[in-house]
Amino acid sequence: MNIHLPRADVTERTLAIVGELKGLEGPLIPILHEIQDEFGYVPEESLPVIARELNLSRAEVYGVVTFYHDFREHPAGRHVLKLCRAEACQSMGGDRLAERAKALLGIDFHETTPDGAVTLEPVYCLGLCSCSPSAMLDGEVHARLDETVLEALVAEARR
Structure with missing residues (x-):
């Protein structure tokens, strides 16, 4: 809040x-x-x-x-999208998905969209290494992320 x-x-x-x-x-x-x-x-x-x-x-x-990456010095957006940046997720295309998320939102990690809707944050392991790459939107984890799922998450957060 x-x-x-x-x-x-x-x-x-x-x-x-x-x-x-x-x-x-x-x-x-x-x-x-x-x-x-x-x-x-x-x-x-x-x-x-x-x-x-x-x-x-x-x-x-x-x-x-x-x-600690979990603490913020500024208010976050209404929705927080965290992308796993750990090695397992990176090896399964996490870097490409991170770049896609940044492009879709028009922001970088640790930034919030100008409308205050979404904050994009890196997270260093969500514990889903066997189902990588993974993300978390507002506390709900999403495994086996691909571009389609990522785009759906971003669209959900932008609503």
Whole structure:
């Protein structure tokens, strides 16, 4: 969900999430996931709050956000299309399909179509190696992807 809240509301909700989860062992990743679930991305305003509450530097928190491909620094489109970029999918035509998806959407990886409909993201293994290439649209996996299936997924996401 993409929520645009005033900075004070983001800070307040971030504090509540951190308060709920900071007792976990290794709480940073679960906190970041919960924040992204709440806002649709990890707002910049959340970083200093998380850092302060977990006694980490902002750089440490930012490093985790930017290291893991699942975390977004900006809101995603209404639909998220993830294409597997792992070796098995690449060996079965994944590169060609990735280029086709980029052409169909008119965007590159980590970008959103100008109408806000679709965000295209790489993902490094969906666990469907024996059925590659694969993709995920809004959390639903699709195996044995070919150009016809890819075009249908893009059309579905553009609606």
